[in-house]
Every structure is written in C-alpha cells, then in structure tokens.
Amino acid sequence: MSAPLTSDEILAQLRGIKYPGYTRDIVSFGLVKDVQIDGTRVAVRIALTTADAAIPRQIQEQATAMLEAIPGVSEATVHLDVSAPVSKALQAEGGALPQTKIEGVKHVIAVASGKGGVGKSTVAANLAIALRGQKNRARVGLCDCDIYGPSIGLMFGTNERPVATEQGRIQPVLRYDLKLMSMGFLLDGDTPAILRGPMVTRYTQQFLRSVDWGNLDYLVLDLPPGTGDIQLTIVQTVALSGAIIVTTPQEVALIDARKAAAMFVKVNVPIIGLIENMSYFLCPNDGNRYNIFGSGGGEREAARLHVPLLAQVPLEIALRESCDQGRPYTESDPASVTALSFYQAAEVVRRQCPA
C-alpha cells in the first residue's frame, strides 16, 4: 500500500503546466482553486478568464494527463470554470465597445504575433526608435502590454520605476528620447490576482489612459503573443491606426500569425504589414545565408493577407546583443543592414500614418 495522496503532491504536478503563451505555470497564477482527494481519485477545479476556447481545452487535457500520471491515482477529474473577459461579455449583450483615442496620441500602432518568442518585443523596440528617427525626431512612446513577462525595460537597460503624480497619472520613463511604459511596472508580485475575473480587462482598459503620454505622434504597443484577453481588450477599446504582425518563416508561426491578423480584421483595424523575423542567418564565418526556419513564408503570408512584407530581419548575434545590452540596434548601430530594414519599415508606417 503506497502513501496516501496529498494536495501538495497534486499541486506540484500541476506546476508543470504553463498557461498557454506564458512562461508561468497555472498554480503560481492562482488558477487552481480546489483539490479534492478521495482515496485514489483526484478532482481539481481550475478557474480561467479567457475568450479563447482553445485555452481551457488545452489546460484540461494537460491537467488530466499529468494527474493520471501520478502513481497511485486511479482517476482524475478536472473541472474548469471559464468566464469571458468583460469586453466579450458586453459584446454578447449586443453592445460593441467604442474604440476611443488615447488623448494626445496621434497614432497608436500595435505590434502583434500569434506565436510567442518570434521577436515581437525586439521588433517593437527597434521600430519605435526607427519611427522616432534621427533628425527632426517624431514624438514616440512604447508600451509593453505583457503584464506577465515585460521585456521592454530590459531591452532599454532601465529598471527605473515610473512614478505617479498626485492626480494618479503615471509618468513614463524617458530613454533615447522615447517615452517608455510597461503594464507590468505597477503589478509587482500581485500578478496572479490580475488573472481572476474580469480584472485583466479593466486593468488594461484603465492603464493606457492613466499614463501621462503628453503629445505623441506614435505610440507603439508591444502586445503579448496570441489573441488573449489583453489583446482583445486593446483592439476593442483603443482606436488603433494599424497593426504590424511579426512572424518567423516557419509554418507554425505563420498559422498563428494568421489568427492574430484575423483579430484585427474583425475589428476593422488595418494591418500595415508583416515583419518576418529570424528570416535567415548570415554566417559571419563563411558569409553564407542559412534559411534556418525555411524561406519564403513571410512573403507568401503577406501576399495571402494582401499586405506588404515590411522587412526581413536576419537572425543576427549583434541584434540580440544590442537588446540584451539595453540599447536597441537601431540606436546603437543605425547604419547596419538590419537597422536599415527597421528604418524602411518605419517609413511605410509613416506613409500610412502621417505624423
């Protein structure tokens, strides 16, 4: 007879399940609400707030399989409580939310991807600098909208915390003449709570409007990967001038890029273009071009979506290093071929959305 099962054992096992699109697991996010053990039978309850039907399915399948793999478990039941984010709920009642402007900001541009890790933040950071330009600088802000894994602070070498004025307006951090903000700046340790109920939607709605952006020509939003609650709230409540979709040439990334594109099309936000990242590796040793993730994917997808392919950004050690060192490539080496591709992409954005 083996030792009786404990809820710690069950939770430890569930920690192996990451929330889709995030590096954190469902237990640390506070989503596992209840664990019941009856001899060799286990039942858990998981609460989710999402409009994406694939997420509960995926978590349920994974959780069931993980629990059944524990020695001594004969039967595992996973109950899911799924609630829709507020904006979706409102839409279901027939009232589409108004997409309103952010005061003082001429153009809000969203940088999105379907798949995680394709280089969205790298692209957003470099594009923001390219949009700012060198001479006759445009006024540009950049906001990291990923509350669970903010990376803009790192890419700009700042861990300065923004301060709020007495009126509750949050002051962005200034770096390289850009106004930087991250939706994760204010959360610090409280992130699990934010996923509960419709809070993530409310927080997202309020946050962008609580920042003291001043007057901006462009505000670049670095969206989290996929089409989750934060992204849906933003596309439904902020008047976006356009979206840029980042993908790698791989089929798996392209399929997800299509889903992200569909989200913008549904709410009538024009897609300015596609940026293919990690397009190829230019080997510094032999000068050859290696198509690590295949080739032609970005071009085909852009044609399919009837949008321009704004840039093909190579996999490049210096690009990664510049981001890790807190000085995006477009700032540290603006004349490099890769930086120029961002400046060219910015030119297209400027033509479509004149400052």
Ligand SMILES: Nc1ncnc2c1ncn2[C@@H]1O[C@H](COP(=O)(O)OP(=O)(O)OP(=O)(O)O)[C@@H](O)[C@H]1O
């Ligand atoms: N073209 C490139 N060449 C070399 N490294 C790159 C390139 N693009 C991105 N990277 C590196 O890949 C990693 C992931 O990039 P990044 O954080 O921009 O992706 P992301 O799509 O924003 O990820 P997430 O989905 O987690 O938000 C980073 O370390 C970044 O420096």
Ligand SMILES: [Mg+2]
């Ligand atoms: Mg990112």
